[in-house]
Amino acid sequence: xxxxxxxxxxAVIVIGIPAVALAWWLLSPLIIDKRVSEDFPFAAxxxxxxxxxxxxxxxxxxxxxxxxxxxxxxxxxxxxSTGSTGGTNEAIERLKSGSFRDADGAHEGSGTAxxxxxAAGALILRLEDFExxxxxxLHVILSTHADPQGRNDVHQEGYLDIGKLKGNIGNQNYxxxxxxxxxxxxxxxxxxxxxxxxxxxAALQ
Numbered sequence: 001x002x003x004x005x006x007x008x009x010x011a012v013i014v015i016g017i018p019a020v021a022l023a024w025w026l027l028s029p030l031i032i033d034k035r036v037s038e039d040f041p042f043a044a045x046x047x048x049x050x051x052x053x054x055x056x057x058x059x060x061x062x063x064x065x066x067x068x069x070x071x072x073x074x075x076x077x078x079x080x081s082t083g084s085t086g087g088t089n090e091a092i093e094r095l096k097s098g099s100f101r102d103a104d105g106a107h108e109g110s111g112t113a114x115x116x117x118x119a120a121g122a123l124i125l126r127l128e129d130f131e132x133x134x135x136x137x138l139h140v141i142l143s144t145h146a147d148p149q150g151r152n153d154v155h156q157e158g159y160l161d162i163g164k165l166k167g168n169i170g171n172q173n174y175x176x177x178x179x180x181x182x183x184x185x186x187x188x189x190x191x192x193x194x195x196x197x198x199x200x201x202a203a204l205q
Contacts, residue, residue: 021116029058033134036167041116093117096204097184099188100130107133109200113188114177123176125162125188131169135192138165138176143187146203151196158184165190 095117100109111130125140126205132138144158156180162174176182190199 004123019047034167034170036170036172038166038170038172041126041173091119095123096185097200098188100132100188100200100202103198103200107135107197107199108134109190109202113202113204115182115185115204117182121178123180123182125174125176127172127174127188130171132165132190134168135197135199136195137193139163139191139193140167141166141189141191142176142180142185143189144184146186148187148189148198148201149197154189154191154196155200160185179193 009035014163093116095115096129097112098113100111102108109130109132111132112128113124113130114128115123116126125142127140140162141154142160143154143156145156147152148154148156160180162176166172186202186204188202190201191197192199
């Protein structure tokens with residue numbers, strides 16, 4: 001027959017281990033940053049010429065995406081994205097962009113969010129110079145609400161959850177589903193799923 005002391009030890013172990021695991025899951029993001037550094041998506045898919053670095057290619061592709069004109073004809077053929085159906089004259093279009101701001105005094109965010117579309121119609125959300133207060137199970141949500149404050153606002157009809165945040169610091173890319181109504185998207189929201197808390201938002205223009 002087990003002694004009282006042994007039963008207490010077993011109970012502490014059974015209850016304590018899950019409690020410690022839960023506490024670590026909740027608290028570790030508050031003290032540990034996760035950094036991400038992804039290339040501009042269309043440069044990342046390109047074949048880089050021997051006389052050009054990935055950084056050079058990214059600068060060329062980014063510059064092209066920020067103009068309303070087609071990509072320069074002088075751009076090397078090998079920089080054409082493998083996902084593009086056309087040649088180097090087909091533009092990467094910047095559809096919407098905005099800057100992140102703090103949600104409140106405890107949840108801070110900065111950087112830019114931009115939605116790009118390539119010549120084939122693929123949609124990408126690009127976060128640049130991005131930094132946000134870390135937290136458990138943060139997701140990137142495209143919201144149709146003009147100023148989401150909580151769960152109901154964020155999940156207003158037409159919203160899109162495009163995935164778990166890859167890192168709370170750094171440049172990163174997210175695929176937007178084909179057929180998404182980008183015109184209805186007003187905000188990029190960094191959202192804590194378990195506690196339904198908005199960490200940062202970027203109004204898209």
